[in-house]
Amino acid sequence: MPELVAEPMRKELDKAKRMQGDMLLSYFDALSKSGxxxxxxxxxxxxxxxxxxxxxxxxxxxxxxxxxLNISYRGGAPPLIAQAEEVGYSTDxxxxxxxxxxxxxxxxxxxxxxxxxxxxxxxxYSGCQIYIHWWEQYHYQTGAxxxxxxxxxxxxxxxxxxxxxxxxxxxxLEEMIPKLEAATGKRFNEDKLKxxxxxxxxxxxxxKECVEMGKLKPTPFDAYFESIYYMAPITxxxxxxxxxxxxxxxxxxxxxxxxxxxxxxxxxxxxxVFEGVPNYPFFKKFWGxxxxxxxxxxxxxxxxxxxxxxxxxxxxxxxKPIESIAxxxxxxxxxxxxxxxxxxxxxxxxxxRADAVVIHSxxxxxxxxxxxxxxxxxxxxxxxxPTLLVESDHVDPRYYSEAQMKNRIDAFFETLALRKNRSxxx
Amino acid sequence: MTKYFAGVDAGSTYTKACLLDENSKLVxxxxxxxxxxxxxxxxxxxxxALSKAGVREDExxxxxxxxxxxxxxxxxxxxxxxxxxxxxxxxxxxxxTRTVLDMGGQDTKAIRVNARGEVVDFCMNDKCAAGTGRFxxxxxxxxxxxxxxxxxxxxxxxKPVKISATCAVFAEMETQEQLAYGNKLEDILYGVHSSIAxxxxxxxxxxxxxxxxxxxxxxxxxxxxxxxxxxxxxIKLNTSPLTMFCGAIGAAEFALEKTLAVAI
Numbered sequence: 189m190p191e192l193v194a195e196p197m198r199k200e201l202d203k204a205k206r207m208q209g210d211m212l213l214s215y216f217d218a219l220s221k222s223g224x225x226x227x228x229x230x231x232x233x234x235x236x237x238x239x240x241x242x243x244x245x246x247x248x249x250x251x252x253x254x255x256x257l258n259i260s261y262r263g264g265a266p267p268l269i270a271q272a273e274e275v276g277y278s279t280d281x282x283x284x285x286x287x288x289x290x291x292x293x294x295x296x297x298x299x300x301x302x303x304x305x306x307x308x309x310x311x312x313y314s315g316c317q318i319y320i321h322w323w324e325q326y327h328y329q330t331g332a333x334x335x336x337x338x339x340x341x342x343x344x345x346x347x348x349x350x351x352x353x354x355x356x357x358x359x360x361l362e363e364m365i366p367k368l369e370a371a372t373g374k375r376f377n378e379d380k381l382k383x384x385x386x387x388x389x390x391x392x393x394x395x396k397e398c399v400e401m402g403k404l405k406p407t408p409f410d411a412y413f414e415s416i417y418y419m420a421p422i423t424x425x426x427x428x429x430x431x432x433x434x435x436x437x438x439x440x441x442x443x444x445x446x447x448x449x450x451x452x453x454x455x456x457x458x459x460x461v462f463e464g465v466p467n468y469p470f471f472k473k474f475w476g477x478x479x480x481x482x483x484x485x486x487x488x489x490x491x492x493x494x495x496x497x498x499x500x501x502x503x504x505x506x507x508k509p510i511e512s513i514a515x516x517x518x519x520x521x522x523x524x525x526x527x528x529x530x531x532x533x534x535x536x537x538x539x540x541r542a543d544a545v546v547i548h549s550x551x552x553x554x555x556x557x558x559x560x561x562x563x564x565x566x567x568x569x570x571x572x573x574p575t576l577l578v579e580s581d582h583v584d585p586r587y588y589s590e591a592q593m594k595n596r597i598d599a600f601f602e603t604l605a606l607r608k609n610r611s612x613x614x
Numbered sequence: 615m616t617k618y619f620a621g622v623d624a625g626s627t628y629t630k631a632c633l634l635d636e637n638s639k640l641v642x643x644x645x646x647x648x649x650x651x652x653x654x655x656x657x658x659x660x661x662x663a664l665s666k667a668g669v670r671e672d673e674x675x676x677x678x679x680x681x682x683x684x685x686x687x688x689x690x691x692x693x694x695x696x697x698x699x700x701x702x703x704x705x706x707x708x709x710x711t712r713t714v715l716d717m718g719g720q721d722t723k724a725i726r727v728n729a730r731g732e733v734v735d736f737c738m739n740d741k742c743a744a745g746t747g748r749f750x751x752x753x754x755x756x757x758x759x760x761x762x763x764x765x766x767x768x769x770x771x772x773k774p775v776k777i778s779a780t781c782a783v784f785a786e787m788e789t790q791e792q793l794a795y796g797n798k799l800e801d802i803l804y805g806v807h808s809s810i811a812x813x814x815x816x817x818x819x820x821x822x823x824x825x826x827x828x829x830x831x832x833x834x835x836x837x838x839x840x841x842x843x844x845x846x847x848x849i850k851l852n853t854s855p856l857t858m859f860c861g862a863i864g865a866a867e868f869a870l871e872k873t874l875a876v877a878i
Contacts, residue, residue, distance in 0.1 A: 602698045
């Protein structure tokens, strides 16, 4: 068991989060100045986006999911949700959609500043059924054109994507190139795309090494709560040298933590696998409910929504840039069928030597949360893996009750403590 | 000097307390409405238990607090969740218990336990209080009846009314609507109990129903709910006048053993 660590040492080995924060701030700054700089803003989704192709045309991507979660993290969700509900959105509608739509209404200033309107709307239609309607709404609000890429769902996925599916998506990306030329007034530069894809591939490789550090016992980082910070650059800065530098820095930091036996909690009493989107308005409190028990997450699914980096399902290839982007896009987490998602969690439990699984289900996102009851049943009943399912929302604080959440989590750790004591006696 | 061990369960509606002696024998139980001042309620109920049993404060070696207000039990030594406590309490009263259904004022829990009364798995209703004791409370209020009467009255039903809603907020409206249709009181109340029972059974199935099933919490004293659950499940439930004290009994058991208290 690692010895107690002095606070200054922790801070010294916790610089990557600050670096990520700085990168995010300068990204938000670039977004807010786009009107002055004349940079084209391309709205895009976190899952299955062709960001490398957009970067080739110097389009700055804006991910409403990322802006909304950051607004929510900084306590700014309620006024935006209320604004959207005032114009007729249901309380049950996705919180991201409501916040995204409200954040570009006239004179709206969010907790992260003004959100620029889109010049182009990139609709990568994968997994989430709401995407298409959300982007249509933006189109009605702003008149920006929608460029749609239909991504086939992996219904009968057995770890092999049919070639015709990759060709289908790659064909749509190729068709989009002349439209991008017309929209930006810039000629397509294949060498530039190849270089961006090469840098993107490098970042993915480094990120993969980082997430797999969770296999160490004790893990040097929390593969869920800390990864929520670490996962951002792979989405908004992918394809840049800055992004590669960030993951290099992170990997070195995690290796150093491992060498010194330092982690995010005093000790590692429990190893958890985490499934689901976090609760952003109460993120640190929510984390505290687990870290209080010296529990560390060793693997999780959500930080890989930008790409299932540790499954060997895709690999960016600068020699085949369009095809490899297409292959990446098909492998979005919510584009996977439920049995494959379930077995990924099962594999994490085994490979990362986890004690238990925690599932956080969110009210307003059914594409992520559907089937989580079945995942719980399978893990608990078929595999005898202690599994807790708790529910709130990713952005809407109205769905969170701390007393109820704490009660369930406390009871879960009481059960895990008994189980642990028994296994030590036996 | 005999040593005693106390469990205090600060629930959303009632606060319960009990004392066990060093042989794990139940000495006494007390309860009262929780009200708005949880700290005062827990002190009052605990003091009542002491005086009822004729036990001095210094004779109590260890106190475990449980229930939603467990952190307000300032005189307690430690806290354990009511999930673990109800499991232990149910096992204390009925040692062959393998499944527990705890129905309280604002939540319902289905708990699977092992032969030692330890929690193996559990499921609870989400933030929404639909399908909990609160729905019965709302219906009772709409009908101007006491909470202790509604179960008995529902047993007289001959032509049950089907009520599909379980939302605690709309309980009064739903009940009044049924009255407006000209339905009889007992038939409406049967429908109320039946709809809550079917929702709880959904929770039970999620953890898996293994006999014996013990019904705990305040609502376990309601004969109408016991009947509906037994009819729908097709098995007999364990209940007793003491099942509403299962949380406090389990807490006192933990106080006695201190095993979990040390572990956490």
